[in-house]
Amino acid sequence: MSKIFAVAGVVFMELYRRKDFYVLFILTALITVVLGAVGDQQAVGYLKEICLLLIWVSSLVIAITTAARQIPAERESRTIFPLLAKPVSRAQVLLGKFAGCWLASGVALLVFYIFFGLVAASREHELHLELYAQAVWLHWQALGIVTALTLLGSLVLSAPAPNITIVFIISVGCLYVSRYLHLVAARMTEPGQTITGVIYYTVPQLWFFDQRALVIHNWPAIAWIWVGLATVYGALYSGFFLFAACLIFRRKALN
């Protein structure tokens, strides 16, 4: 476990030396503040909506781009060889990379949500702490799935760019479209109906983790039991993708 955390620590430090997070955070803050200043002073929903959308986009960009570069960058610079020469298995390297990316995304997410909380509280004069905590937690679980999927993609696809593009499209699809696939399937003919039905039941339903509608409209917090179950659901998908990635990485030629 300590070996995994040692690798994760390096990844974590690397992300915060890069400028991606700072640029995205400043951009999000700037757009939100400008819209808040020029927009309707009575309404707050539109501001929360735009801010949360920017947070989701930024967090996906951070998680996907960070995870997609890990293994290819190590292979390209050949630092993977001295790393694997140490008493550390390939699975531990991969899990360390995942943990680092996921933790770094989580810290970035926390900063984003603190900013969001301040913006919302400045307009609403109240803080829905429990709901926001659930939103951050579930959002982080979604990023865990996406990070694991990206690491898997980085081992299957030859370069980071196609991997980033494909994972981004899959993530957006799982967020916005996957929940309706059964309705789409119901109107299709065979074999399209079965294929769409299978996709519906197999893809990770990332919209479980998207609490934006509840946060924007100030709905009460959901029962923690459902948050727990969603966490288990997310962990299963992350575990599946990581397991598949470990299997591929174990047999992959690195030179």
Add this chain to the structure above:
Amino acid sequence: MRDRLLLLLLLAACFTLATEIEPRLSAYARDTRSGGDFLTAFLGESGRLFANHFAAKADAYYHRGNYPSIFELGARPTPHPGEEGTNAPAELPATNAPSTWIERFGSHFTPPPPKDFGTTNDSEETLPWYRLSLELDPHNIQNYCTAVFVLRNKLGKSAEAERVLRDGIRENPNSYELLYYLGLIYYEDRHDIARARNVWELAAYRWREQEVKKPHPDVESLWQIADQLGNLEESQHNYADAITWFQIARNVSRTPQALEQHIDALKAELNAKGK
């Protein structure tokens, strides 16, 4: 010497460029002024697509986030209109029971169906979206009517509703629907009978101008205008005019019997007054 020449050359280039760009910028500024703001000029015709999206967003805000997607709307019964005789945001179609475990599980993470939140609609929150929608598509009459309904009936902001209507009438001078709502504000909120009458009569005139020739005219609007004018004239004891308007309303009404009885009562009143 060479540096000075270069500077002069650059100055000349800047001046030439300015004389070339300035007329174009002025023309662009004129275009954007006539077409609305920068957003309208930038998006052009595609603005209508975004306008529809923002109108749907406003509707979603009215229902506190519980709003069916295009996939669900296709799979569920057609939504029925909001409060009768108004332009309230449409009532949501009945929600089907979750058909899969994914839907059942996911329902815990989404806003509950409309029956669970009674009358706590987010009217105030809809306004930024309606404003955006109207800026992008200033010819969408339905969006004006719904925005005015929310402002006037839900938020009690009659003056702001009038401003929205005036903007709408400026963009759509022939719209009898907008004139009808402006008349309502004069009649019910300002109690300015003379102006309400003028505006409604203009609305009736605009209706005749546009709808009479159509195979399926918008009789619902004519009924609303004529009925309001009838009520206005009756309240002013102008029974002859009231009878005329009620007769027009009766001809297009779905329940003419009730109006017929009312017309008979007014005729009796008029006769009594004559004697």
